[in-house]
Amino acid sequence: MRVLLSTYGSRGDVEPLVGLAERLRELGAEVRVCAPPDEVFAQRLAAVGVPLVPVYRSARALTTAKAPPTSLPQRAAELIAGQFDTVMKAAEGCDVLVATGVMPAAAGGRSVAEKLGIPSVSVTFQQITLPSPHHPPLAYPGRPFPPGVTDNGVLWDLDVQSINALFGDALNTNRASVGLPPVENVRDYVIGDRPWLATDPILDPWHPTPDFDVVQTGAWIMPDERPLPADLLAFLDAGEPPVYVGFGSMPMDASKDAAQVAVEAVRAQGHRALVSHGWADLALTDDRDDCFAVGEANHQALFGRVAAVVHHGGAGTTTTATRAGAPQVVVPQATDQPYWAGRVVELGIGAVHDGPTPTFDSLSTALKKALAPETRTRAGAVAGTIRTDGTTVAAKLLLGMVDRVGQGKPPVSA
Template sequence: MRVLLSTIGSRGDVQPLVALALQLKALGQEVHLCAPPDFRDWIDSLGIPVTPIGPELRKSALFSAPLAAPAQFSPRRRRQLAEATVATQFETIAAAAQGCGIIVAATALQIAARSLAEMMKIPYVFVAYCPTVLPSPHHAPPPFPLPGQVPAPATADNRELWAGNARRFHETFGSLLNSHRASVGLAPVSDIRSHIFTDRPWLAADPTLGPWPDPADPTVFQTGAWILPDERPLPSELETFLQAGDPPIYFGFGSMGAPQNLNQVMIQTARALGRRAIVSRGWAGLSLVDDEADCLAVGEVNQQALFARVAAVVHHGGAGTTTVAARAGAPQVVIPQLYDQHYWARQIHHLGIGTAHAPGTPTTESLTTALKHTLRPDVAARARSIATAVRSDGAQAAAQCLIAAETHSSF
């Protein structure tokens, strides 16, 4: 079996598919990835064929915009972006899928993948990395994926919010998708979101950290999070820093943009608490404020090894970072900015393994308050306890299910 794994998103969207790809390869299957060009060299280095799709995300307004100054898109610009991504998907994913027996698509912006699978008469699987991406009366949809967007109020009616979400999907992509479908001889679809998600979506989230809210619901298949094992040693400079004192606080915002003073807030907060700091540069290019020995800036490193050796992890609330920190037993402060990050912030608070900071840009005072709570011994103990329940076999389970289901044509 040859499998196409496709996504449009940051490293947090791509890395779980890489984990699944390696599991499929280990089971003797052929795999091809379709992912943004930002990750081509990395995927190539793992021996996985990859087709780049779309422009570099790191240079896009969505990921380069500071948290305090979210990107603004006019209705005309939104329409242009929608037209461009749908056209690109139909062209690029169609080429990448040649010879494949199944397409697995991650993230809700995979508009073309199911139609292409239908055209090629091959199975299709949609996967979400967070429960709130999938419709349920038990939760609201995530806010639109732009910085500065906030979740719906708790008093809102979830069914009405999901109905509005479906309308927005169809208004944005309906005519575009159906035009492309007509060009390849496919009938129009009346509900774009349901078409993309299917009536049997997969949920690649850990059942302890992000359980599907209705265990009796047979329509969602929860595999567990797809975690990519990382055996890399930590850089010598980082190893020396860790050994030179008490466990530091890790600060990182992954692929998010950041205001210019965020590094100052993070380091001032650590020093106010008498703690050392590790600052991850990330896509925002965060840096240190001085040359003092109590802080260290790092690039992309083995978070699985690092998080087991820090006092706390302060981050943006991506599904991957949240899961890795929880699996390492590290207490967390989540400062959500967009989309599903608000859900993970709430879950960290609900599970008692950290603090949900208010969305947006932190101040030294607000971050100090959040970290004081997170660094309490009872929170650290709870984080270590939860860590023992976080599974690491989600990608393996998903790979086995894909092979078994394809063999028996049960999609």
């Protein structure tokens, strides 16, 4: 069986596919991944023996470029065109396609599968992109919702209008170029009737709706066996567990100030600090021995050795910290991150920072709550409830889809 996993986005959109790709290969499938041409993505996939088919431009370069919202339709058009070119070629001979990532990439991936006549499944790594009466949609840059509108049903209708306005013309132009009919509702086309939600049901509980049948597989996490760097291990062994500070793929305005504020707030709580460079290029502002800066590292191993994790609230980082039993301080920057911050608070496993820019006082307040003994106890209890079989569930579902098609039956999970 040949499987194509197609995505475009930040690390949170790519890393889960690494875990799924590894599990699929263990079950005998041939796997290839279409993703941004960032070196870290190629390295992670190479480690599990899966080739990266590069699509469009570097995700890190685009994220840190801070382009105005008006450029979003143009970038989407370029990305969709790349999907129809690169992904179309990569999908030839494949038995099933998994489409995820940002909306225009997923729309292109689903269209490629439709053109080639192969089953596909739409996957999201956070439920707030799925229409539901229980939560509102995210507003796209440059297209805020009208002030005072709070009804979720109305907001989801407006969401359809925004997505069609931003991506509809580009998608339908490319579909017409390969002989496909136009799509009237881009969002619902991408989601389909049976989307997959690759998140943990404790951390991200889905409330069923009558509109579609969501398949929640559990989070897609690959067991990370990479050893921690020797100098990092030496720092960890030299004292009490430090507080980790890192903001992943977020560029973080005034990143130098953010690092300094974080280190000072951590020190004020009597802890050492461990700062991750990330896409914001955070760096230490002094050379005292109670601080250490780290680049790429195994978070699964690292988070089990820290006093708390201060992070941006990405789905992957939140899940990894939760599985490790580490108390969290979430400093949400954008998109789905406020949602994950809210879940951390609701579960009692950490604190949320009010706003994207921490100050000494605001971060100190959040750290006090996260570092309280009762938070550590609760975080440890929740850690034991987080599922670890998400990639196995998803891989077997994909195998089952292909088997059904081979038997002349409809792919029920598409």
